[in-house]
Amino acid sequence: MKLKKRKLLIDQHDKYGMWGGKFGGNFVPETLKKPIYDLEILFSKLRNNQKFLAERDKYFKDWVGAPTRFIKLNNLSNHIGGAQIWSKVVSDANGGAHKIYNASVHCLLAKEAGKKFIVGDTGAGYAGKMLSMAAKKFGLKCKIFMGAKDIKRQRPNVVAIKKNGAEVIPVYTGSQTLVDAVSECMRYWVANCDTTAMCVGSTVGPNIFVKICGWSTSQISRELIVQIKDKFGSIPKRLKLYNCVGGGSSSYGFWSEFIRYDKRQVELIGVEAGGPIKSKKHAAPLTYDSKIGVLHGAMQYVNQDKIGQIDETESISAGLDYPGVSPLHCFLKDLKRARYTAASDEQALNAYKLVTKFENLRPSLEPSHAFAVALNEAKGLSKNTIVVVNSCGDAIKDKNILKARLGKNYDKLY
Amino acid sequence: MINYINLAFKKSKKEKRPLLLTYTVAGDSTKQKSLEILRSISKYADICELGFPHNTPIADGGQIQTSAYRAIKNGIKTSDVFKIVKDFKKDKFSTPIILMGYYNLIYQFGENNFLNECKKSGVNGIIVVDLPWPENKKFALKCKRRNICFVQLISPTTSYDRAKKIIKDSHDMIYYISMLSTTGAKLKVSPSEIYKNYSKLKNINPKKNYVVGFGITEKSIKKLNFADGLVVGSAICKEITKSLKYRQNAVTNVSRIVMNLKKLIS
Ligand SMILES: Cc1ncc(COP(=O)(O)O)c(C=O)c1O
Numbered sequence: 001m002k003l004k005k006r007k008l009l010i011d012q013h014d015k016y017g018m019w020g021g022k023f024g025g026n027f028v029p030e031t032l033k034k035p036i037y038d039l040e041i042l043f044s045k046l047r048n049n050q051k052f053l054a055e056r057d058k059y060f061k062d063w064v065g066a067p068t069r070f071i072k073l074n075n076l077s078n079h080i081g082g083a084q085i086w087s088k089v090v091s092d093a094n095g096g097a098h099k100i101y102n103a104s105v106h107c108l109l110a111k112e113a114g115k116k117f118i119v120g121d122t123g124a125g126y127a128g129k130m131l132s133m134a135a136k137k138f139g140l141k142c143k144i145f146m147g148a149k150d151i152k153r154q155r156p157n158v159v160a161i162k163k164n165g166a167e168v169i170p171v172y173t174g175s176q177t178l179v180d181a182v183s184e185c186m187r188y189w190v191a192n193c194d195t196t197a198m199c200v201g202s203t204v205g206p207n208i209f210v211k212i213c214g215w216s217t218s219q220i221s222r223e224l225i226v227q228i229k230d231k232f233g234s235i236p237k238r239l240k241l242y243n244c245v246g247g248g249s250s251s252y253g254f255w256s257e258f259i260r261y262d263k264r265q266v267e268l269i270g271v272e273a274g275g276p277i278k279s280k281k282h283a284a285p286l287t288y289d290s291k292i293g294v295l296h297g298a299m300q301y302v303n304q305d306k307i308g309q310i311d312e313t314e315s316i317s318a319g320l321d322y323p324g325v326s327p328l329h330c331f332l333k334d335l336k337r338a339r340y341t342a343a344s345d346e347q348a349l350n351a352y353k354l355v356t357k358f359e360n361l362r363p364s365l366e367p368s369h370a371f372a373v374a375l376n377e378a379k380g381l382s383k384n385t386i387v388v389v390n391s392c393g394d395a396i397k398d399k400n401i402l403k404a405r406l407g408k409n410y411d412k413l414y
Numbered sequence: 415m416i417n418y419i420n421l422a423f424k425k426s427k428k429e430k431r432p433l434l435l436t437y438t439v440a441g442d443s444t445k446q447k448s449l450e451i452l453r454s455i456s457k458y459a460d461i462c463e464l465g466f467p468h469n470t471p472i473a474d475g476g477q478i479q480t481s482a483y484r485a486i487k488n489g490i491k492t493s494d495v496f497k498i499v500k501d502f503k504k505d506k507f508s509t510p511i512i513l514m515g516y517y518n519l520i521y522q523f524g525e526n527n528f529l530n531e532c533k534k535s536g537v538n539g540i541i542v543v544d545l546p547w548p549e550n551k552k553f554a555l556k557c558k559r560r561n562i563c564f565v566q567l568i569s570p571t572t573s574y575d576r577a578k579k580i581i582k583d584s585h586d587m588i589y590y591i592s593m594l595s596t597t598g599a600k601l602k603v604s605p606s607e608i609y610k611n612y613s614k615l616k617n618i619n620p621k622k623n624y625v626v627g628f629g630i631t632e633k634s635i636k637k638l639n640f641a642d643g644l645v646v647g648s649a650i651c652k653e654i655t656k657s658l659k660y661r662q663n664a665v666t667n668v669s670r671i672v673m674n675l676k677k678l679i680s
Contacts, residue, residue: 016549025549026546026549027517027544027545027549028472028544028546029472029473029543029544029546029567029569030546030547030567030568030569030571030572030591031473031569031570031571031591031594032571033546033569033571033572033576034569034571034572034573034576035571173479173483174469174470179470183470183471183472186472187471187472187473187474187475187596190472190473190594190595190596191594191595191596191599192594193571193594194571194594291522293518293521293522294516294517294518294521294544295470295518296470296472297472297544304518304522306522307491307492307519307522307523308468308492308518308519308521308522308523309468309469309470309486310469310470
């Protein structure tokens with residue numbers, strides 16, 4: 001099992017769609033084989049089609065807003081007193097998070113396929129919000145599946161989804177969070193795949209969904225590598241890229257162009273959700289005890305019990321509250337190309353406080369997990385180490401949680 | 415070696431009727447109850463499918479999900495499923511049992527371990543919802559070596575060429591999914607449409623046994639009696655839910671339904 005330097009990671013799978021012979025694949029009901037095959041054919045054709053690429057780039061530039069900023073966090077760097085701390089402000093993107101890339105591409109594909117309907121899952125509500133935005137833009141009717149617990153805790157995004165004319169379908173099964181939303185969305189697709197396109201909200205699900213999502217979010221690192229070379233003249237000798245990992249779409253997109261570098265030069269650090277400090281229901285399959293198993297059509301590290309029932313998880317951040325993780329990250333972990341760790345709810349909240357105290361930046365609870373680990377590790381590093389954190393979501397959606405946990409003046413410094 | 419699934423098909427063919435398959439979830443509502451239900455309905459059912467429940471099912475509708483959650487809440491383990499089969503087989507050895515479920519539970523148990531336990535407890539066939547062809551080739555071969563029927567699934571979205579390949583690799587029984595749906599939905603296509611698709615498959619290899627499932631209830635079963643076999647699941651799970659709600663005897667209620675289903679196709 002080795003990484004190929006010249007091939008995108010999303011394409012380094014075998015004929016069964018497995019990375020490293022172990023992760024990914026298509027563990028789906030027979031009914032979905034055909035729509036998945038159709039999508040594979042369509043995507044492989046369009047990703048090499050100049051007209052399609054030009055269209056994508058046009059939307060990314062004019063509508064999503066490319067490139068998002070790459071900024072130095074001077075005050076925070078001075079306060080920490082170690083490595084230089086930078087951020088890629090992906091939350092600049094239209095809608096406020098990286099989920100816009102995958103949503104736009106899925107809608108473009110659905111349009112090409114002649115579909116009139118699109119459905120998607122969401123946890124934090126960003127994947128749903130962005131899909132509803134893109135669906136509206138491209139004239140598709142849209143349904144979003146969302147756990148009942150998440151509908152309550154991510155209200156602002158629910159309001160946005162409805163404003164865009166999409167229907168929000170509450171899911172009451174299981175823990176009523178992202179894992180249940182994805183299951184319900186897939187079940188809906190099984191019953192409606194003849195008329196309806198499905199967008200999986202992260203680099204999870206059957207192989208083709210991992211690929212399309214990773215291909216879409218890679219926009220982040222295509223921008224970043226140019227911005228880094230522009231600021232530093234070349235890739236710095238010591239570069240560390242921190243990103244939160246739920247399903248793994250923003251982290252894969254953030255790292256994609258850098259995977260081929262030696263890890264002693266460019267280190268990739270993924271931060272999962274540890275959950276409340278006293279809880280054992282971590283949403284962190286790459287960090288805490290998980291086993292390889294099937295979830296949502298793919299082999300991956302997944303939090304599950306002895307016999308294979310999927311665990312309930314718990315995290316303050318709805319976007320990271322998922323028991324599985326992308327096969328791409330499972331592969332990167334096994335290859336030791338990326339390092340994975342977790343931050344607790346409390347550590348994420350503290351990081352949020354610190355970042356907003358010193359900088360004009362409001363990372364949502366998901367990237368606050370990445371900041372927690374990055375700021376902690378930056379302390380002990382030299383000034384010529386460049387730490388970059390992907391601030392992949394805006395905290396507006398978390399205002400109720402932040403108010404409840406940090407007091408009503410939680411953002412007074414902003 | 416006697417092949418009880420084939421034998422069951424031969425018997426129903428002799429009686430000029432489709433074979434009746436029931437689906438219930440192991441451990442619904444308790445381990446003991448599900449065994450009693452199984453024993454009682456096997457008076458009428460020709461083959462009993464027994465689901466091993468999973469909490470993240472991507473192809474099941476509300477009724478079967480409810481049954482599955484009930485069983486999981488009551489602590490059903492994969493090893494309990496084999497125990498139920500073993501107990502059932504003590505006095506009903508010739509009624510075939512087909513286990514049905516999701517691959518993760520087999521994977522965690524270990525494929526070989528799982529199949530050895532199947533053999534020991536008397537399981538006759540296996541359906542794995544999320545292990546499609548050709549991914550299932552290796553596993554299907556392992557089944558065959560142990561004289562266990564691996565049931566291939568075919569759906570309305572399966573192309574003709576693909577169906578040919580699946581049928582070629584299939585064992586004694588093939589499961590045709592009547593429509594695009596999760597389990598438990600209303601039949602949304604006409605029986606004549608199902609007949610058309612069914613016949614196409616049957617013609618590919620008329621020697622194989624084809625059963626039709628999804629959306630079959632007391633209302634619709636008669637119109638589908640062209641098939642070699644018919645599967646009823648959600649209607650039964652729904653009856654268990656109803657019986658629990660009204661504090662009635664699930665065993666007798668469910669048996670009454672299965673008796674009626676049998677009458678309707680006899
Ligand atoms: C802002 C934000 N960051 C991160 C995530 C986690 O998903 P992923 O790991 O796919 O980026 C989400 C998911 O909803 C999100 O909204």
